[in-house]
Amino acid sequence: MDQFAVKVFVRLRPSVLDPAGEATKSASIKLGAEGIKSLRIGKMIEVKIEGNGENEVRGKIDLLCDRLFANTVIEDYEYSLEKL
């Protein structure tokens, strides 16, 4: 069995308004940061997972992302995978 460290990034789709991102952008500007054009907030999920090779693990992570980690009506996801 191989072990992998997976980082999943879940983001609101570009068409979905992100009010928390807007509020944080506004605070960033108040802090004095210049040049911020856009700021959107997502989630990062770290998973350690075992499997027989990368392909099998990718299959499991795809299922998790599609059915649980992200709601694909409003969110997109991508992930990176590192063999431990």
Added chain:
Amino acid sequence: MDDFTVGVVVFPGSNCDRDVSWALEGCLDIRTKYLWHESSDLSDVDAIVLPGGFSYGDYLRCGAIARFSPLINALDEFVKSGKRVLGICNGFQILTESGFLPGALVANKNLNFICDDVELDIVSSKGGWFNNVDEKQTIKLPIAHGEGRYHCDSDTLKKLVDNELIALRYKNNPNGSSFDIAGITNEKGNVLGLMPHPERACDETIGGTDGLFTLKSLILK
């Protein structure tokens, strides 16, 4: 009618289950039974309410974890049999997360948790959820949510409009919902999800009775 029993689902974190039960039993004389989320036996209930609250602490996304409970797994067959399911607030979020209703509910546009009475237009009579004696076209119900902004893509919105699946629209959109949507039904009409709380408007002494029609319609065949 005497034996008709409405199942009120209790998730860890539900907090409107007792209100729903009180409104059904006390105001409408309809028998209720609490259904723990780990139960998958729906054989002795005739309709189901998914109440408001914060199921599973709203972890990950509102309604996302509830979707995997044994009870929600059993709901598919219940819905297919034509029995009625009402999802209120968090219950509406669970119904969208689990695919019984299209779209999703996301954070309110102004980021506030909104607690207010709102005026709503009854848009569709599909499923008979808002049939009422006065044939009122506008009703007033309380809302209490932080993540009640209905969102869907334009194709889904067109389908909702074309098939008359939009049940309720806000008169003055409080949360930024697409097309002012406050509640929708499935195509068959036996599943209704709405952000406002009909169970909190069942007695004049606590601010109105416009919610009675919706709860009463649970007994419709």
